[in-house]
Amino acid sequence: MAENAQARRIEQRRNAILEVARERAEAGGWPSVTTRTLAQAIGYSQPVLYGHFPGGKSEIMSAIAMIGFGELTAATRAAGEGLQGGEATYAVAEAYLRFAAENPVVYSAMFALPISATFAHADSEPILKEAFEIIVSVTGDPTDDAPTTAEVLWSALHGLSVLEQARRMRPERRTARLRSLAAHFGGS
Amino acid sequence: MAENAQARRIEQRRNAILEVARERAEAGGWPSVTTRTLAQAIGYSQPVLYGHFPGGKSEIMSAIAMIGFGELTAATRAAGEGLQGGEATYAVAEAYLRFAAENPVVYSAMFALPISATFAHADSEPILKEAFEIIVSVTGDPTDDAPTTAEVLWSALHGLSVLEQARRMRPERRTARLRSLAAHFGGS
DNA sequence: GGCCTACTCTAGCACTGCTAGAAAAGCTAG
DNA sequence: CTAGCTTTTCTAGCAGTGCTAGAGTAGGCC
Numbered sequence: 001m002a003e004n005a006q007a008r009r010i011e012q013r014r015n016a017i018l019e020v021a022r023e024r025a026e027a028g029g030w031p032s033v034t035t036r037t038l039a040q041a042i043g044y045s046q047p048v049l050y051g052h053f054p055g056g057k058s059e060i061m062s063a064i065a066m067i068g069f070g071e072l073t074a075a076t077r078a079a080g081e082g083l084q085g086g087e088a089t090y091a092v093a094e095a096y097l098r099f100a101a102e103n104p105v106v107y108s109a110m111f112a113l114p115i116s117a118t119f120a121h122a123d124s125e126p127i128l129k130e131a132f133e134i135i136v137s138v139t140g141d142p143t144d145d146a147p148t149t150a151e152v153l154w155s156a157l158h159g160l161s162v163l164e165q166a167r168r169m170r171p172e173r174r175t176a177r178l179r180s181l182a183a184h185f186g187g188s
Numbered sequence: 189m190a191e192n193a194q195a196r197r198i199e200q201r202r203n204a205i206l207e208v209a210r211e212r213a214e215a216g217g218w219p220s221v222t223t224r225t226l227a228q229a230i231g232y233s234q235p236v237l238y239g240h241f242p243g244g245k246s247e248i249m250s251a252i253a254m255i256g257f258g259e260l261t262a263a264t265r266a267a268g269e270g271l272q273g274g275e276a277t278y279a280v281a282e283a284y285l286r287f288a289a290e291n292p293v294v295y296s297a298m299f300a301l302p303i304s305a306t307f308a309h310a311d312s313e314p315i316l317k318e319a320f321e322i323i324v325s326v327t328g329d330p331t332d333d334a335p336t337t338a339e340v341l342w343s344a345l346h347g348l349s350v351l352e353q354a355r356r357m358r359p360e361r362r363t364a365r366l367r368s369l370a371a372h373f374g375g376s
Numbered sequence: 377g378g379c380c381t382a383c384t385c386t387a388g389c390a391c392t393g394c395t396a397g398a399a400a401a402g403c404t405a406g
Numbered sequence: 407c408t409a410g411c412t413t414t415t416c417t418a419g420c421a422g423t424g425c426t427a428g429a430g431t432a433g434g435c436c
Contacts, residue, residue, distance in 0.1 A: 035393060045416050047395075056393065111354065119356050148364045151357050152344060152372070155365075158351060159343030163307075166299060169339050170308050176336045177343075184340070184372045223424060233385050235426070244424065 014052045016042050022064050025105040030061065061109045066127060068106040073131040075099050080138055086186030089138045093157060093181055097174075100161035107161060119154065120147045140186055153185045202240045204230050210252050213293040218249065249297045254315060256294040261319040263287045268326055274374030277326045281345060281369055285362075288349035295349060307342065308335045328374055341373050 020041045024033045035057060039046045053059040079095035080088045100107040119132040135157075136150040160177060163169050169177070208229045212221045223245060227234045241247040267283030268276045288295040307320040323345075324338040348365060351357050357365070 031392095034391085036391095046393090047417095048415070050394075051414085111350065111356075114354070118358055119351075120358050120361075145364070148361050149368050151351075151361065152348070152365050152368045155347030155351055155357075156340060156344035157347065159345065159347030160340070162299065162350070163339075163343055163346060166302070168299075168307050169343075170306055173308075173336050173339065176333070177340050180337050180340045219423095222422085224422090234424090235386095236384070238425075239383085 010052075013042065013044075013048075017049060017052055017060065018064055018067070021060050022067075022106060025064075025109075026103070030105055030109070033057070058113065062113050064106055065109040065113055066125075068103060068110045069125075069127045069131055071103070072096070072099050072107075072110075073127065073134065076131070076134050080134065085140050086182050089140065089153075089186035090178060090182035092134065092138045093178055096157045097161055097164070097178070101164065104165050108165075111158065120151060138186075149185070153181075156181060156185070198240075201230065201232075201236075205237060205240055205248065206252055206255070209248050210255075210294060213252075213297075214291070218293055218297070221245070246301065250301050252294055253297040253301055254313075256291060256298045257313075257315045257319055259291070260284065260287050260295075260298075261315065261322065264319070264322050268322065273328050274370050277328065277341075277374035278366060278370035280322065280326045281366055284345045285349055285352070285366070289352065292353050295353075299346065308339060326374075337373070341369075344369060344373075 017038065021033050021038055024037065024041070035046045035049055038060075039049055042048075049060070050056060053063065055062070075095045075098070076092045080092040083091050119128055121129075132150065132154070135154050136146050139146050139149040139153055160169070160181075164171070164174070205226065209221050209226055212225065212229070223234045223237055226248075227237055230236075237248070238244060241251065243250070263283045263286070264280045267279040271279050307316055309317075320338065320342070323342050324334050327334050327337040327341055348357065348369075352359070352362070
């Protein structure tokens with residue numbers, strides 16, 4: 001009984017840590033999330049954070065990154081639902097770039113950390129593999145092997161996300177880039 | 189007379205800072221390059237660094253990043269020299285990925301920093317614009333506007349570089365990805 | 377030789393992630 | 407209801423970071 005309530009309290013606090021950390025990171029970047037400010041925001045002292053995440057700040061970032069992969073998978077899957085060929089490619093790509101643009105720091109955590117997981121491998125984190133499968137499904141290329149083309153398409157999406165975030169791309173050409181991408185990878 | 193010797197001494201020390209910083213960064217990552225270790229390595233104290241680079245560590249990283257852009261431009265230009273169509277695309281892409289793989293931390297500095305420069309704009313840093321022009325020249329796509337296609341191609345190259353470095357791509361499929369990229373962007 | 381300028385260093389600030397040991401709270405048993 | 411024990415939580419501090427004010431030292435000039 002007591003253990004159950006205790007467990008729920010701990011789970012709740014863990015979620016609070018992740019929620020506050022994400023919120024603050026989106027507001028002022030990852031460097032603005034310090035163990036001190038984070039601890040104060042949840043109403044506890046620093047060591048409590050290490051009780052939940054022994055790996056410290058980087059483990060907190062990794063946890064948020066995993067949540068991000070789940071959200072990205074859901075968003076791209078929903079976007080491609082029921083579509084075929086180039087339309088599916090365009091829709092999935094658009095959803096991907098939108099997620100990255102709307103959650104820049106979460107997205108950066110998803111790729112900045114040494115999570116050590118090769119997308120196309122079977123023994124990867126299930127969430128990563130799931131996300132990769134969606135990309136594979138919209139590469140309308142029968143000549144090449146699909147996983148390889150998917151790796152290239154994912155790279156293009158990732159590059160676009162990073163470079164748009166860094167303001168290296170012309171904002172007004174966003175849809176043109178998406179059309180170009182869909183034309184090159186969307187198959188028939 | 190004396191001023192000239194003085195100026196040369198200062199220039200030499202500036203180069204020593206950049207050289208040592210790059211060396212150490214390639215050996216142990218950017219975090220291992222601290223103002224203390226860097227100052228000690230060049231035989232001076234920390235404030236001397238700020239005499240050369242008032243912006244501190246980030247300005248040193250920016251300076252190295254600019255050198256990196258110069259090297260990347262030279263490497264890709266040399267690779268594409270005299271080639272046409274898909275062959276040029278493949279060669280340039282290969283040179284690009286090789287540079288990123290051989291200079292991972294310099295490459296990361298080239299894109300991690302807020303240098304604030306949109307590649308396709310005329311008023312960008314000349315070095316950046318020059319590098320972009322090479323990419324434009326190997327996009328054999330007459331239907332789309334070339335700069336937009338070049339932005340997408342650059343994104344794909346950047347994404348491949350980052351994700352290969354992060355071990356998210358299967359290493360044994362590297363040439364297959366390059367062929368796929370050249371096939372999709374190389375034109376006729 | 378004496379002075380003045382320009383350079384260089386020492387010492388320290390404010391901040392970071394992280395942790396050992398003290399204090400407090402809560403549960404268990406008598 | 408109290409005593410003791412376990413678990414949780416906090417205080418205080420370490421080692422390291424980027425950066426800088428002011429003291430000290432070297433150099434060239436008259």
